[in-house]
Amino acid sequence: MTQQQSALCRFASAPPVEDRGNDLKRQMLGYNNKLxxxxxxxxxxxxxxxxxxxxxxxxxxxxxxxxxxxxETKTVGPGDSLFVRPHEDHGAVCPTGGILIDTFSPAREDFLKE
Structure with missing residues (x-):
């Protein structure tokens, strides 16, 4: 792998999917100390x-x-996005099953320790 490729690719293969309980699964897509x-x-x-x-x-x-x-509760769908400020209460329910892609700043160091 070239130096340029390694800078773009955080994982050599698909990252593992973690069962988080309560019918939730989490897959780390990438991280550094800021994101x-x-x-x-x-x-x-x-x-x-x-x-x-x-x-x-x-x-x-x-x-x-x-x-x-x-x-405040709203229904959101494919292609929508949301932003949650630090320390704001938030949650989600998925009636039919689905996926959210979440990004956090600074990095969620707690996710790496679990």
Missing amino acids: TAVKIGFAPGAEGYVHAHRHSQASLVVDEFQVMVNG
Whole structure:
């Protein structure tokens, strides 16, 4: 692998999919000390419970979800995105099963320790 290729490719093969319980699966897509990108898979009816963290979060919606940010709930669909500021309460429910692509800044070091 050339130096340029290694700079663009974080993983030599597909990263493993982690079963996170509660019908959720997580796959690390890439990270450094400033950014983490993950793919979150939801089984039908799975819920990402309301929580908050110190990170800014930008998410790309692949399937239909009901998302809640600071008490406001909206239905979002394929191609939609959302932004969650640090320390804002947020969560999501996926009635039919689906995927969110989440990015976090700074990096989610807690994801690497789990």
